Amino acid sequence: MRDDVAWTVDRGRYEDAVTPWEQESWRTAALAWVADGLAAHGLRAAGPLEVRLRPWSVLARVPVAGRPAVWFKANPPASGFEGALTAALARWVPRHVLAPLAVDADRGWSLLPDGGALFRDVLERQAVGPEAWEGLLRQYAEMQRALVSHTQEIEDLGVPDARPARLPVMFDELVAGNSALRPADRSRLERLRPRLRDWCAELAALGVPDSLDHADLHDGQLFHPEPGRYTFFDWGDATVSHPFCSLHVTARRAAERYGPGVMARLRDAYLEPWTDDGRTAAELRRAVDLAWRLSVLGRARAWGGLFPATPGTPGSASLSEHSAGSLLELLDEPPFSPHPAGHP
Structure with a gap:
């Protein structure tokens, strides 16, 4: 996934919040990681991302060819454990949680499948x-x-x-x-x-x-x-x-x-x-x-x-x-x- 992929941004009520998404090097690395995570499952992105920026997370909906969209999430250091915890829960209580497609525990990144109806x-x-x-x-x-x-x-x-x-x-x-x-x-x-x-x-x-x-x-x-x-x-x-x-x-x-x-x-x-x-x-x-x-x-x-x-x-x-x-x-x-x- 190239850095020139199209996206829209939703900042909600937090127009002044600063997130890593604004850093080109971070964004390029994140998009490449998403592409690699999809490829590991035989998938590829297909369409513009919908990015939601909040002071506590970066969340991007990634359309995927031939199946429901997946979700990229980046956490700040205080909640950087979330990806690793999600992966562990998928091992311990798989009936109750989502199994991530990819996790980078050091960077606080996770790639999650669609979970059905909210x-x-x-x-x-x-x-x-x-x-x-x-x-x-x-x-x-x-x-x-x-x-x-x-x-x-x-x-x-x-x-x-x-x-x-x-x-x-x-x-x-x-x-x-x-x-x-x-x-x-x-x-x-x-x-x-x-x-x-x-x-x-x-x-x-x-x-x-x-x-x-x-x-x-x-x-x-x-x-x-x-x-x-x-x-x-x-x-x-x-x-x-x-x-x-x-x-x-x-x-x-x-x-x-x-x-x-x-x-x-x-x-x-x-x-x-x-x-x-x-x-x-x-x-x-x-x-x-x-x-x-x-x-x-x-x-x-x-x-x-x-x-x-x-x-x-x-x-x-x-x-x-x-x-x-x-x-x-x-x-x-x-x-x-x-x-x-x-x-x-």
Whole structure:
């Protein structure tokens, strides 16, 4: 694939963000790597690229002769593990994820096949009820359980450690490093720290083993190629964490579509695969409440994973505000049910 191949560029709301795509030498190397990756599978590009540039990724849709398009993705250093993680997941839990066509772990590049219908598009085309979200959460929980034995291998790939024991330190780093927090909000968060430490200790004591947390699992981050089957992708925000942290984003997105009454139903569907380890329903639900609140730290961290040239631009300022907003969600009560006396 030559550097003079045609392409269109979508920058979304981040017109001022700087990515490696602007560097001719980087772009030439990336296009050559894509061509080699396609050739290794007997494929070739056929048509202009559609390039999406964001402060946290370069994503290009590459039309391919005789089959669906493939996708090139480049991650910044903070999420450069994504290609290697995607390849490892394809070995460990192939039923649940995409198998990459090529990965360059050192450069944070990956080449991915088409995954079928995006769940978001299915929701727009069809009348889909909450039961579909229940199914995807059960499947996702089954995948997390299968990955428990691989947590150290996942961390060795560079996936950040966000286990409960690590979260108080992460909290301190995020609060200290966020310039968008107003003084009053910073004070509120600093006063919360003793309770946060207690929440982390209680969550760890409940004994659910750590696993992989996608950290941003919504309807645009999974495919629904056929009834009853879901394929999870886009692992750039992932952490090694308490698995129940994953529920927050998914359940909130479903509640936006069906109303808050769906929350408890989705929680219980997600917990079904975790009920055979001897823990009571009350213990699992308590763990969900704690993980729900603490999961916002993973979201706050993810907003800082930008390409090195991006900080200081107008676009990055809005990302700091998003991170601050996530931190302030620590002050919100979990949505499922009233807490008994003595609990937050």
